[in-house]
Amino acid sequence: MQQLKCDVLVIGAGLAGCWAAIRAREIAQKVILVDIAKVAKSGKSSFSGAGILCPQESDDLDMWQKEIVEKGQYFSDQDCVRAMLEEQPKRLDEMGQWGMKFEYDKNGKVFRHVGLNHVNTRIITVDSLEMMDALRKRMTGLGVTFLERVMVTDLLTSDGASPTQGYVVGATGFNIRSGETFAINAGATIIATGGTGFFGSMGEGIIQAYRAGAELTGMEFTRAFDEMGFNDRYIGVHLNTYQRLGMKLVNAAGERFMERYLPSLKERGRREDLGLAIVSEGMQGRAPIYMDLRHFDEESMNKLHTLPSISRVVASLEDEGIDFRNQLVKYVVTSGYLWSRAGGIRNNVYGETNLPGLFVAGEAGGYPTHGTYSVGGVNLASCCVGGYRAGEYAARFAGESGTKPLVSEQVKSMEARALQPLKAATGISPANLADEIATFISPARIAVFQDGSTIRKVLDRAEDWQAKAGQLKVEDYHGLVKANRLSSYVQGAEIVYNGHLEREETRSVNIRIDFPFTDNVNWLKWIVQWKDRSGKLAMKKVPVPLYRYPVKPKEYTKIPVNLHYSKPEGE
Amino acid sequence: MGIKSFDQNLCINGCRICIDDCPTDVFAPEPATGKAKAAYPEDCWECLLCEEECPGKAIKISLAAVRKLYYPF
Structure with missing residues (x-):
């Protein structure tokens, strides 16, 4: 096992992770950016349509904030929205200086356009791969250390416990080709691993944080x-x-x-x-x-x-x-896979989580700017500003607190847990378990038009899936990636469906045919979920602090939602 | 379908671009020849990066999904 030490460890090299690494390295000496693939060719950002929210100083940012918060159904952290709107112009300028190309209009101004569903807000569209290349070059110039083709499998804690009562002090992982294992000791750790839903990612960064004791929020807005x-x-x-x-x-x-x-x-x-x-x-x-x-x-x-x-x-x-040009093209919706949209590790405008030493940026933090999901372009702007801010405060945290040592017993047991599916003599293949889950959750009555009874059906099965995830068997390190992802995913399913069950209203993709209304009387509340000391999933409801936010509903009522579907007779 | 074809005759020995860049680690070197091969074609996510970057134009990608798709109805 290779032991590495750094001030700031950033996990995940999409837009948020790259921004976090850049800002952290501007402050701290040693920054490691670890990614399962190649930095700048990894994650959703590199392959996105790259519509980025582009506020400018002359814009009425109050109106922008209003639009974003209203479309996010008042669930946004408005401190984060404001920071994003005020700081994004600087982030875009910097990316321009580093080589990202903008489109200009005939007056020589950056060409902005109205994104889908936008009224006041404006976006720019850039070439996503070019954007990521510019960031990679910047990081190379600054001396960020890349650790590529390494999958992080667990967070490490100062007391050796998960969930911890202490600090997050780094992470373990393995090289997905050679199998070499790593223990990285860091003063501060930033998770920027995105959510589920692309390149086989299964939200493992979010669940690693959950195992370590981090609070999650918005997980019920997964579909x-x-x-x-x-x-x-x-x-x-x-x-x-x-x-x-x-x-x-x-x-x-x-x-x-x-x-x-x-x-x-x-x-x-x-x-x-x-x-x-x-x-x-x-x-x-x-x-x-x-x-x-x-x-x-x-x-x-x-x-x-x-x-x-x-x-x-x-x-x-x-x-x-x-x-x-000449034909109708059949257009289908797929299902059976949990796509995160506005849920993740709970964090604030500094990228802080409830665990000291653990910060989060980008989609892994569920985009606190987005509420339940607002307008396009907010995601990538959140990655720039949120990444920058997480990088800054993680570096400052590491500077103040120093790097606390690893607990060697924990490192050993985490390594053994991650490698177990390779050592097992017999077991279940990740592909078979993934197929079983997808087949079960794909029908419309479970994937889309849920009610209490169908949610409970999934939760009943989730225990069985968790047991099976403990019996996975793979042939090589490539397969080991899938096994580790899938065991996170089944833990995630339990969290997501418990969130669906708890939220007795229809809001965004939390669709409840037994509660076909958006309840702004009782449910302007974030659901917060965490793993308690006995290992059980705990939940609480936290009212959105609208009393101190500038944008709030005009009235607090229950708003009917026409789902164009009702429960079949006799079902 | 993902990787529609990989023409080993067009693959430039030792170039490694697809091996280094593939986000889902589909490619691996063939020890005997040093050329690339699609070791895990089942994991292609049709991002088109390899097709675009391959200097020998050895790789053709189809956007037809290689992974099994599931439907709500």
Whole structure:
């Protein structure tokens, strides 16, 4: 086992992690950035559509804040929203200095556009891979130490206990090719591992923090449906670009059904609202659903073929015979996989968690800016500002507190736990268990239109999945990644579904057909979940401190939600 | 489908770009030849990075998902 020591350890090299490492290194001497893949070619950010919220000094930031908070259903941490709006111009300037390219209008100003669903806020679109390359170069220049192809498997604590009563003092992990194991001792640790939902990531960073005693919040705003695609086989990436350019959706009868669900936004609605409408159409026998671009004029068609990111995808799909110009394209929603959206490790405007020495940035922290999920572009802006702030305060924390030693017994037991699926003589394959879970949670009555009874069904099975996750067997280090992810995922499922059960209202993707209303009388509350000292999942409700926030609801009422679905008779 | 084809004849010996860059660690070196091979094609997430960066144009990716998809109805 290789032992490393640093002031600040950053886990995850997406946009938030890179920003955290940069800022931490500007203050602290030794910063290690560990990533399961290659820095700047990893995580969601590198492959995102890269629409980034772009406030400028001349903008009315109060109006921006109002829009973001209202669309996030008042669940945003408004301190974080304000910090993001005020500090993002500096972060964008710096990325420009480091080589990220902006698009300019004919007056030489940065070209901003209205994102989907935006009214006052504006975004820019950049090339995501170029953006990440610029950050990598900056980190190389500053002397951030990269530890690539290493998967972190557990956090280490000053008292050797999980959950801890002390400090987080680093992490253990292994090289996913050679199997070499690491114990990294850090003055402060920043988790920037994202959520679930991309490149096989299963929210393991969030669950590692949970095991160490960190509080999670917003986990009930995780959904088991999301990924959309074409013709039952093609994954639809950068779908927001099709939306922005004016795609239409029609059902089997040729009806443009989104007019019934979202009369004003129609197909420009949020991704989860589109997904919900499509599933609802399907449940009422009006599938298949098609995407229609045949009405696109030359300018829109050209954009589809030239805009950064989407053009790569469109060329590849056309190469396979999809003809956007002349044909309807079958459009599907997939399910069975828990996609985090606005849940993660509870943190504040300094990126602090409830555990001393543990900080969080980006989606692993559930984007406190977002509330239940507000407008596009907030995620990446949150990664820049949240990453920068976590880097700053983690470095300051490490400077004040120094690096507390590792507990060697804990290092040994964490290493043994992580390697167990490779040592086991017999057991279950991660692919089989993942298939079992996905098959169980994918039907609409569980993945989308839930009620207390279907949520309890999942929770009943979750115990069994946890037991099976303890009996996984893999053949090599590549497989070991999957085993470690999956055992985090099943712990995550228990947390998510307990959150669904607790939240007796329909809000965002916490859909409860037995509570078809958004309850602003009783439920303007964050659910906070953690692992108590006996190892059990504990929960509390924390009122959103609207009394000290500038943006709040005009009135506190129960607002009915038309789900376009009701429980079948006799079920 | 993920990796539609990998033409070993076009792979440039020792270049390693796909091995170094793949976010899901699909590629590994072939010990005998030093060329790359798709060791874990089942883990391709169709990000298109390898196809774009391969200097020998050895790799063709299909956006058809290689992983099993599940549906709500």
